[in-house]
Amino acid sequence: MFNGRDPRIDFFRGLALIFIFWDHVPHNPLGQITLRNVGFSDAAEIFVFLAGFASVMAYGKVLQREGYWMACLKILRRTWVLYVVHIFLLALLMGIVFFANSHVETRDLVQEMGMTHFISDPQQALLDELLLRFKPNLMDPLPLYIVLLASLALVLPLMLRAPWVVVSVSLTVYLLAPWMGWNLRAIDDGVWYFNPVTWQLLFVLGGAAAIRSRQHVPAQTRPLRRQPLFIAAAVYVIIAGVLTVSWRWPHLHDAVMPALISELIYPISKTDLSPLRLLHFLALAYVTAKLLPTAGWTHNPVAAQVGRMGRFSLEVFCLGVVLAPLADMLNAMAGDALAMQLLTAFVGVLLMAALGAWLDLNKRLNQPHAI
Template sequence: MARTNVTMAPTIPTGRDLRLDLFRGLALWFIFLDHIPSNIVAWITIRNYGFSDATEIFIFVSGFTAAFVYGRAMSDYGFVVSSARILKRAWQIYVAHIFLFVIYMGQIAYVARGFQNPLYAEEMNILEFLQQPDVTLVQALLLKFKPVNMDVLPLYIVLMACFPPVLWLLLRRPTLALALSGLLYALTWEFGWNLPAYPSGTWYFNPFAWQLLFVFGAWCALGGAERLKWLLRSRITLSIAVAYLVIAFLITLTWHIPRLAPLVPRWLAEQIYPIDKTNLDVLRFAHFLALATITVYFVPRDWGPLRSRWLQPAILCGQNSLEIFCLGVFLAFAAHFAKVEISPGIPMQILVSVLGILIMIAVAWLLSWYKDATARRTGRPVDQAAKPSLGGEA
């Protein structure tokens, strides 16, 4: 056992990478903005300029953080203890999801009934719940029934629940673990595997496909990023990444300006469409990799602005990601409600977007303050860089 620990220890990072918190915080903001229908402020998010969106960032960082937190535990305490900790965290996220579901349903039902507008229930996909609350609640507990904007947490619960054996293999045979993840991804595309949803269809985020991004993030955390450093620092790699992002942007531009659509050659359109989000299309995965390559190239781990006060709001949100994600779901519907009942105009869109992000920042600051105060009272060291988040323990 001692020999195994010596072998694994160098692959496990020893300090928190603030870039992960920064970009997960930004991803949370982008998800919130994208969840507000017909929101002009959402044009600042990445989904309008390429094939991927904030979900890819969120899942990759979550996989990276999970490996960072639990890799050391599995190395030090073994498979059983670390697996128990991982499953405990999966249970905590599950409980948070159920609380979010119940309160979210109450929020939508109250607004729909109070303002005599049944379209809210239809838009948020809760008609089945209003008609058969007993059956639907059971299906929600089984993670089969998910209202609009509540698909990410069930995906993460499944990924975390299945993570112990994956982490065990990553620590011992990282290349094999990543290869098996890629094989599962390929078989999912070949045979159409997915989990059933209620009342019909399948999961919007197919866990058999999205596990590839999660496992890739964990692989990078456990030494993969270090092994790829030579490739990520190459100007050739950077040029390829930039070229891919430019091509993706030009193709995406044709979606927003229909008259430009004929500029995409028919043979190319037949090859790339549809760009499937449910099954993590290869083009989406490649787009994320291109973004990550440019980020790593220009934003090193010791990048000075990471310690500046201007980036602290996003970092704080990233360090309290579970709570901020849940809050963002409520705020997105509240913003939608304000647009429908008060004004759909651009000023209202800007107001609800800015106000929502400010509320997210304020709650993240309060949560961080509480954690720091609790740590001081209990005599534990306060380390902002090592604070847990969605991938770690509460």
């Protein structure tokens, strides 16, 4: 069922990593052109959906080739690696933020990054870190991925045999979670910013999409303008984009948006993956898949380099987490000058791209060659 690797997946994972980096550098002008400013969803949805896609694709192959227990073992081994990376990355991030804070007099970067818990109660903070309850800003996606990947070991066999059964159960849990208040605990009687009980649906849908992509589907010969689902998805994406842009001018937004509709759609929760966010991402993904049905365009040098970043998403994500507070520090020391903001944004992406290129080269050098 599973053969080859779709370079489009790597490209969009790499693009999501760029967006995440730009979105997490305060006042970054390039953050104004990321997905969150032109629609209800953002790079987080891309990251989680494609994580589900890639995970089912990779471990589905293992299950078919080596059996369930070997697939389960490899999933849990990868989960452990992610957990260890999370612990060390958080320790490194705290060191960088404390260092940056000592060089910035105009702002409290420790408070902005959500690290005051470590100062006020370091012993409890260390325990909460080990239990994934202490997650400063920038660190939320990795614990979510850890929980979702660990859960894959339970559902992978059924996912391969009857994906719609898993999707149906996942959808039911997603709909019940906000009403029942299901979420995991965080520090100070809080909850996870990315509720894994609701975000699991996007991960499962990504896995179902991976299975669907490997099944034979007759080619659609009708023009896109005559496909009702494509038209509906495109219209929704456009409406969401217009509405999101209107948030920049609250008075204009309030003037044109009927109060009844505002009460119906707001707030658009990111924590519980609001249905409007979910539908926006699915519509955007469907439109993109229809407009880019083949992978030939990924051979473009720029697209290929972004794809290398996506191929090593964990390493590149970690580098982006480290670079974001450093970029923020340099920007603050320069008085948030536009030139410095642009420089740190571009240099950060170049460093992430360089890491992806180096890891790709290193992987090819380590591959055995016939003599």
